[in-house]
Amino acid sequence: MSRFVDRVTIHVAAGNGGHGCASVHREKFKPLGGPDGGNGGNGGSVRLVVDPQVHTLLDFHFRPHAKAGNGKPGAGDNRDGAMGEDLVLNVPDGTVVLDENGTILADLVGTGTTFEAAQGGRGGLGNASLASKARKAPGFALLGEEGQQRSLVLELKSVADVGLVGFPSAGKSSLVSVLSAAKPKIADYPFTTLVPNLGVVQTAGDVFTIADVPGLIPGASTGRGLGLEFLRHLERCAVLAHVVDCATLEPGRDPVSDIDALEAELAAYKPALDADHGLGDLAERPRVVILNKVDVPDAAELADLVEPELAERGWPVFRISAVAHEGLRELTFALAKMVREYREAQPAKTPRRAIIRPKAVDDTGFTIVRDPEIEGGFIVYGTRPERWIAQTQFDNDEAVGYLADRLNRLGVEDELVKMGAEPGAPVTIGAVTFDWEPSTPMGDDVPVTGRGTDIRLDRNDRVGAAERKQARRLRRGLPVEDGEQDQS
Structure with missing residues (x-):
């Protein structure tokens, strides 16, 4: 299935x-x-x-x-x-x-x-x-x-011109089956339709699509029943058609109250495409009321009672019987006319223009902020610095030297100096954190060395941990350890 x-x-x-x-x-x-x-x-x-x-x-x-x-x-x-x-x-x-x-x-x-x-x-x-x-x-x-x-x-979100809305078992699927070649599932129990059904309707000079949305009930806009799952399929519809079951035997229901309940749900639902397409709220779409099952004697009498009240709202009202094929021709031509008028009222679609956003004159391409987690550390943000970090082989000194030259030409070194970075300050770019060495002459002419090496990275005037420890022992008058004496 x-x-x-x-x-x-x-x-x-x-x-x-x-x-x-x-x-x-x-x-x-x-x-x-x-x-x-x-x-x-x-x-x-x-x-x-x-x-x-x-x-x-x-x-x-x-x-x-x-x-x-x-x-x-x-x-x-x-x-x-x-x-x-x-x-x-x-x-x-x-x-x-x-x-x-x-x-x-x-x-x-x-x-x-x-x-x-x-x-x-x-x-x-x-x-x-x-x-x-x-x-x-x-x-x-x-x-x-x-x-x-x-x-x-x-x-x-289904692309349909006419969306059929109504309570379960109102006859929406039957209407789609007689207006088009679609063959949706039809049965005499509620929520027979679990998926939207689309059909193509042809008239003398128009072709439009019609969608059968699964039955809605009060509370659909908040997720009750199947509402939220399929209300989205109404967002593109140009015309909404209320399909009303005039032969229902459920107590407390009548065509006017059914329409009012569904109108409240349509008004509460906010389409997600409004901002981009200007389709407007569902409550603002053109309406048509379809009184179905008028082939039943009691249903015809009820339709006679409610038709004047519905007509006062300014909505076209049609009496049909999907089973007996009554009133379908008038309904089809009326829907085709409403869809045509809606299409003509819409502004002509213009092809999207290419958007060019020139780079600002003072845009350096990166930003530097202080690291909130590491004292004295800095974080460099920017598409190019982060991309260069990902491209670098850090086990190759020559590649690291090339990275230093690129960062220097971009201005990262000068900006770190302006922000007061101290030698050895941890600098994070992307997923890599390294100790910043301003003594490394980035940007200088590269001296000729062996392949995969960079002599500039061997220069280091910083005092190492062992030397600091030795100086501290000497200040305290403690003897220098043998290993440290050998290093001195």
């Missing part, structure tokens, strides 16, 4: 970028032919694409985890790594993407609409791309970045 799923949480992970390669070209009579390490390939991204052949989010219910391919590492002889394969996830038309906090990220309407759910990581540069006048043969390469990982909520 097929299931209808209209809300799921998925966990997407983009592919990691491949590492760059540190290689030196070697051939006969050219023992040191220069760096020839290739770049790593970019990781694949995860994209959501609207597919007209997909009608439910059921696949994501059973397989909520999705990961794109990783980029391949670079190789010698200037061979770049292959890029990771993108992962395309097909979603139904009308899918809304939200983050974990409930913020709308994208509203996917229209075949082919695409949203990048997770961006692939950049591939690391090989030493051939890092060569410069200062470093003619780098002995290191940059690491690939990790791909983006996110948890997203997907909600399906």
Whole structure:
């Protein structure tokens, strides 16, 4: 038995970028032919694409985890790594993407609409791309970045022009079945319909879609019954149609009270798409009242009593019988006219323009704050510094020296000095904390040393712990230990 799923949480992970390669070209009579390490390939991204052949989010219910391919590492002889394969996830038309906090990220309407759910990581540069006048043969390469990982909520909001609302067993499914080719489940007990049913209605010159929303009851806007699960499917509807059961035998119910109860629920429900689409509250949508089951004698008498009162509200009222096919032609043309008028009243959709946000002139690209957990420590925030940290091989002194040069050119060193950083102050960038050494001449011409080393990192004028301990013992007049005497 097929299931209808209209809300799921998925966990997407983009592919990691491949590492760059540190290689030196070697051939006969050219023992040191220069760096020839290739770049790593970019990781694949995860994209959501609207597919007209997909009608439910059921696949994501059973397989909520999705990961794109990783980029391949670079190789010698200037061979770049292959890029990771993108992962395309097909979603139904009308899918809304939200983050974990409930913020709308994208509203996917229209075949082919695409949203990048997770961006692939950049591939690391090989030493051939890092060569410069200062470093003619780098002995290191940059690491690939990790791909983006996110948890997203997907909600399906049906794309229909007319939404049928009414109490359980009001005849909504029967009406959809006779107006369109849809074949929903029909039975004589409440809550027969557990999923929205969509049908396409054709008239002489118009085509519109109609949605049968599962039965609503008082309290639906607060989660009672099936209300909250399916009220969202009314958000895109241009016209709301009240389907009233005039032949109900339940005590205390009549068409007017049923409509008033449902109107209160529609007014209490706040659509999430108002801000982005200007659809307005459900209470402001055009209305039509459909008095159903008038083929029953008692129902016809009740319809005669309530029709004038409903007409006073300014809503069109139609008397039909879905079983006997009475009044359907007039209803169909009236709904088509209301949908057409609604479409004509809407402003013409303009294609979205590309938004360019130029970088501010005084934007340094990073910020430095004092570390609240480490006394005398600092934390550096910024996209570039954090990315550079993730790309650095900290077991390679030359790579660490290259990182120091990049941070110095960005202005991190000068800003730390202005903020009063002391030598040895713990500085945190991303997931790495290191002792800041202002004596390290960052930005100077790089002296020629062995591959993978940086002589600047060997310079250290700070007094070590052993020397401080020895000086303290001498001040107190204590004998110097043998191990400490040897070190002195």
